[in-house]
Amino acid sequence: KAGVTQTPRYLIKTRGQQVTLSCSPISGHRSVSWYQQTPGQGLQFLFEYFSETQRNKGNFPGRFSGRQFSNSRSEMNVSTLELGDSALYLCASSLLGSTHSYNEQFFGPGTRLTVL
Amino acid sequence: SQQGEEDPQALSIQEGENATMNCSYKTSINNLQWYRQNSGRGLVHLILIRSNEREKHSGRLRVTLDTSKKSSSLLITASRAADTASYFCATVLNNAGNMLTFGGGTRLMVKP
Numbered sequence: 001k002a003g004v005t006q007t008p009r010y011l012i013k014t015r016g017q018q019v020t021l022s023c024s025p026i027s028g029h030r031s032v033s034w035y036q037q038t039p040g041q042g043l044q045f046l047f048e049y050f051s052e053t054q055r056n057k058g059n060f061p062g063r064f065s066g067r068q069f070s071n072s073r074s075e076m077n078v079s080t081l082e083l084g085d086s087a088l089y090l091c092a093s094s095l096l097g098s099t100h101s102y103n104e105q106f107f108g109p110g111t112r113l114t115v116l
Numbered sequence: 117s118q119q120g121e122e123d124p125q126a127l128s129i130q131e132g133e134n135a136t137m138n139c140s141y142k143t144s145i146n147n148l149q150w151y152r153q154n155s156g157r158g159l160v161h162l163i164l165i166r167s168n169e170r171e172k173h174s175g176r177l178r179v180t181l182d183t184s185k186k187s188s189s190l191l192i193t194a195s196r197a198a199d200t201a202s203y204f205c206a207t208v209l210n211n212a213g214n215m216l217t218f219g220g221g222t223r224l225m226v227k228p
Contacts, residue, residue: 004158031214033214033215033216035216035218037156042218042219042220042221043159043204043206043216043218043221044218045215045216045217048214048215050214055214056212056214056215058215088156090158090159092159092214092216094213094214096213096214097213097214102146102147102164102166102213103213103214104161104164105161105214105216106161107151107158107159107160107161108158109157109158110156110157110158112156
């Protein structure tokens, strides 16, 4: 099976712009979660989608949003980019939703976003 | 905010030595997981230990969990240069299986 894929791998934007990142989960996985990784704040949970519905949300401003399509592919969008949004954005897919606690998550390689 | 704190932040050892990393967390958990990350790439799941388990083994990895102290440790035995990576613990709360709360990580360097 192919792993989790994320596109693009690298992205450079300027402040005030918006960006859309894409994640394709492992075939058959219905849950996609997004994480932000920065040197200062570490790895932080953004949100989780399962069957096209947002199930959990982390403590991020409304500029961060996402969606999931019927084929389980997910996109996250960041509007009005700020310098502090520079980070590695990771998505992870899982077979089961969050009501099942013992889920192994499979991570993609990440999208490195740089905001100038 | 991070649920867990890891100790040490960085560790440098020689090949063949054992490496021990510790993780502490703040709230009651359903399970705790350890992940490895190579050079800013994606995370790889290593092992999951449930809250009612005390110790778990997987190959050269040994994980312990002490829920009374809210702490866990990861032991890598007979380390190899290929083990060089950052290691993160992540906690999971009940009914939030896909919402991982990560610690700050330990950067492990294994010198050949």
